[in-house]
Amino acid sequence: MRHFVSAACGVWLASVAAVQAEPVVVVELYTSQGCSSCPPADEFVAMLASDPRILPLALHVDYWDYIGWADAFAQGKFTDRQRAYAKMVGSRTIYTPQFIIGGTDRIEGFSPEETADRLRAHLAAQPVVNLTVTRDGDMLVIHAEADPPLAEGVRVQLVRYTPAETVMIERGENAGKTITYTNIVTSWQRLEDWSGKAPLELRTPFAGDGPGAVIVQADGPAEILAAARVD
Secondary structure (H helix, E strand, C coil), X not given: CHHHHHHHCCCCCCCCHHHCCCCCEEEEEEECCCCCCCHHHHHHHHHHCCCCCEEEEEEECCCCHHHCCCCCCCXXXXXXXXXXXXXXXXXXXXXXXXXXXXXXXEEECCCHHHHHHHHHHHHHCCCCEEEEEEEECCEEEEEEEECCCCCCCEEEEEEEEEEEEEEECCCCCCCCCEEEXXXXXXXXXXXXXXXXXXXXXXXXXXXXXXXXXXXXEECCCCCEEEEEEEC
């Protein structure tokens, strides 16, 4: 599958280090250790993470915990976020695995070809917001500017995540499997609301060695207008 994704879809790059400061396309994966359909999507996230233009984020939900295995990475607020996305499109149903690309494109189930097609469109799009994030010790300095100014305000958010962790699952639908999870979200914090008219200058704490990202997103949640990785 790895060869198919990188060669046939033509989305991923071989060189990573040279462009780490560039804006990224955010891909949210809603997943669970208790979901038997999720391991291929979890593996796919690791492939996506090899491309510096793409920031996949695994948000583990808690609604599969009842079937025999409690996902240690799951948080109820990630379930709430997935439900909020569903509400935005008038749906009452949520699924795992589910990819949401750029806050707008929803892919239910595991479909690498469709995901690659949607990613190509997002990668080709011109960013709506120019976002710059620099680290100053244990602080982040965030600058954002929209040209033209935005019609509606947006949220500036800070995400923290664990790059990888391997789990041996003892019970539930994936019992007996050992799975490595990539870019496991540990917190998703709303920093500030921004009008999108005057330029934004913001400083916020960023302690520890773990990576993160700053995400500028329309309320809803809806379209992600800009995102930048923080290493």
